[in-house]
Amino acid sequence: MQIAGLLQPLLAQLNSGVLVLDAEYRLVFINQFIARRANLVLAEVQGRLLFDVFTDLPRAWLQRKLDSVQELQIPAFSNWEQRQYIFKLPHLRPLSTGSQYMAQNCSIMPLSSADNNAGYICILIEDATDAFVYQQQLHSSMQQLEQANRIDGLTGIFNRRYWQQQLQLELQRATRYQHPLSLLLFDLDKFKQLNDTYGHQGGDAVLISVSQQIATLLRDTDIFGRYGGEEFGVILPETALSGAMMVANRVCQAIASQTVSYNQQHIAVTLSIGVASFTGQSIDELIQQTDIALYNAKRQGRNCVRAYASEQNYLKKVN
Ligand SMILES: Nc1nc2c(ncn2[C@@H]2O[C@H](COP(=O)(O)OP(=O)(O)OP(=O)(O)O)[C@@H](O)[C@H]2O)c(=O)[nH]1
DSSP states (O other): OOHHHHHHHHHHHOSSEEEEEOTTOBEEEEOHHHHHHHTOOHHHHTTSBHHHHSTTSOHHHHHHHHHHHHHHOOOEEEOTTTSSOSSOOBOOOSSOOSOSBOOEEEEEEEEEOTTOOEEEEEEEEEEOHHHHHHHHHHHHHHHHHHHHHHBOTTTSSBOHHHHHHHHHHHHHHHHHHTOOEEEEEEEETTHHHHHHHHHHHHHHHHHHHHHHHHHHHSOTTSEEEEOSSSEEEEEEETOOHHHHHHHHHHHHHHHHTSEEEETTEEEEOOEEEEEEEOSSOOHHHHHHHHHHHHHHHHHTTSSSEEEHHHHHHHHHHHO
């Protein structure tokens, strides 16, 4: 048997799309893979212009590709990562892929006929939906992992490692652009006693509730993290000391004015807050200064806000 006789059944069964165009980009042939998915009949589209049959092709791009294949007589390729699909064909995956169209690798090849008349072009479409789906799943797992890596498991706010990385970045930014930045460190008052009274789970419920409440009082650009057990930090970019004091007082008052419900009980909670502003010091110095201010807030009765700068003035006055 002549090999030519086997080509029709081969093309019919091929699990890739084949389209053959003449020199004017009229359809000469489409195989069953294309016909079935595009809901076309070969006899009805034969001789019609490719762009008239497939009206939603990326016309300018494909025309350029076809012209260059025809002119240079060398193949061109496009893969799904560069262009997810060229022909809007449905994929036959039962599961949702995030796209209703088949992801495709596409080869555009010059063809010569038996009588050696050049001018035909073959477009070969390979279904790459599996690779597309796999890449999407990988991407979403990586995003979840990245997210988990930066979030504190109990409160859902940033963990200490990520929060401190962000502080480093924000300090670099503030230094480069000479912008203000302030830092708040706060600590729940008498938390040991609270844990002893309501149990560790009651304590956890308070940490969750207080962090949720505080998150609503901050700007989206403020960076809120859990610094330690019952100690939290907020980076306030673009904020000088006076603004930071306003935020800190707002947080302090909001927490003190409400109770946390736990097991039909209402738990009263207060915070002490230390505030310091960035004036070119190192990250460790800034944290240390904020911590000193927090310590002074504790020492001066708790449920209050103290700034590092005013503490220094206070100490100067006292000595
Ligand atoms: N429930 C709960 N308790 C925690 C967690 N992390 C730390 N703690 C507790 O927080 C308490 C902190 O106590 P201290 O550092 O003595 O401070 P305090 O009792 O809050 O007193 P002041 O800070 O001086 O007002 C300790 O009893 C810790 O066990 C946590 O994730 N959950």
